[in-house]
Amino acid sequence: MNPAGVPEQLRRASAITKKDIRIYYAKKSVLIFGIFLPIFLFLAFFMGSRQLPLAFLLPGLVGVTLLFTATAISPAIFSWEGRHGTLERLVSCPVSTEAIVLGDMIASILFGIGITIITVFIGLALGLSILHGITMIASIILAACCFSAIGMLLAVPPTNEPSTPMMLSLLIKFPFIFISGVFVPLEQLPSWGLALSTCSPLTYFTDLVRYSFTGEHFFPVTVDMIILGLFTLMFTTGTMYLHKRTMPKRI
Numbered sequence: 508m509n510p511a512g513v514p515e516q517l518r519r520a521s522a523i524t525k526k527d528i529r530i531y532y533a534k535k536s537v538l539i540f541g542i543f544l545p546i547f548l549f550l551a552f553f554m555g556s557r558q559l560p561l562a563f564l565l566p567g568l569v570g571v572t573l574l575f576t577a578t579a580i581s582p583a584i585f586s587w588e589g590r591h592g593t594l595e596r597l598v599s600c601p602v603s604t605e606a607i608v609l610g611d612m613i614a615s616i617l618f619g620i621g622i623t624i625i626t627v628f629i630g631l632a633l634g635l636s637i638l639h640g641i642t643m644i645a646s647i648i649l650a651a652c653c654f655s656a657i658g659m660l661l662a663v664p665p666t667n668e669p670s671t672p673m674m675l676s677l678l679i680k681f682p683f684i685f686i687s688g689v690f691v692p693l694e695q696l697p698s699w700g701l702a703l704s705t706c707s708p709l710t711y712f713t714d715l716v717r718y719s720f721t722g723e724h725f726f727p728v729t730v731d732m733i734i735l736g737l738f739t740l741m742f743t744t745g746t747m748y749l750h751k752r753t754m755p756k757r758i
Contacts, residue, residue, distance in 0.1 A: 509513040513642050520581040523602075523610025531587075532581045532618045547720070559690075565630040566716035567689035570709055572626045574646065574654050574680060577619030580656030582672035585609050585750075589757050604751045608659055612746075615655040616648075623647055635720050642700040642728065643719035656742035657708075663749045665756040683709045693725045708738040 546568070588594035627643070637642060637643055661672045661679070685691070686700060687709035693701060704710045711731040718724040724731070 512603075516603050517609075518605040519600075520600045520610035520613065523597075523607060524613040527584065527611055527623040530582065532614060534650065545645070548747055550678050559692075560680060561633060562635060562721045563692070563717065564741060565633070565635060566713055566720055568622060568629060569626050569630070569647075569716045570650075570687070570689055570713035573619050573623040573650055573712070574683065574709055576622040577615050577651050577654035578658035579615070579618070580674055581611055581615040581655060582661040582676045583669035585662045585757065586667050586672060589665075590598075590669070598754065603746050604754050608747055608750050612652075612655045612659055612743075615658055616651045617651035617653040619654060620647060623651070630720065637719055642715060645732070646712055646715035646735070648721070649732070649739060650708065650715075653735060653739040653742060654709050656739060656746050659746045660728070660749070663753055664744070665753045667722075667757075678691045683707050686710070687713055688725065689713055708735055711735045711738075 584711070585594065595662075598604075626638075627647075631637070635722065657679075661676050664672065666672070686696075686703045687703060688696070688708045689709065690719065693704060693710070693714075696704060709727065711734050714724050715727055715728065715731045719727055720729075726734075
């Protein structure tokens, strides 16, 4: 991105964000998928694991909701745009690849945060209280950026078949749920499972949300924040670089 044109590119990225929200994220099917699938997963574990308190399970629901909503559409946007020919028109405009990717990411970040806030209010309605509000807000914003970058990273393969990145997205998200201490305490995971959990950004986000609600945590809060930030930086940098490499193959 040309430094001299950064403000203008940011303005164009915001226009892409508005377009994505209007065309993709406002659909009822996306809202239903983003809200009800995590809730159904939560209810399944809640009914089958009555020995686990609500204060433990609710942060897992918040984590899964943000993961699913921030990656609900972003993996397939480039495929849809390429199939309908709108990507070519977009690329022919004076807008950089980084601005296009950033606009898509911001849309998924805003959508993920919006739906996740609803989940947090569900927890408050059920009698939980937020003990560390600043940590909650900071972790949601940081994790939304991280998960959005993951979604855009899954969109890197230059294909016009939306089913391909969406299938890849599901293959990644569901294992995250079971290795990240979402519905099973990290203390109960075997050593190999605990080792895998350290490779998942969802682990650190869930730990931060649990700390925000209950004051309890597995990793030190500072460590959670730093590692989640490093994941965000790594995925965002990789996403920008790889999309710049593969964009010519989509045209």
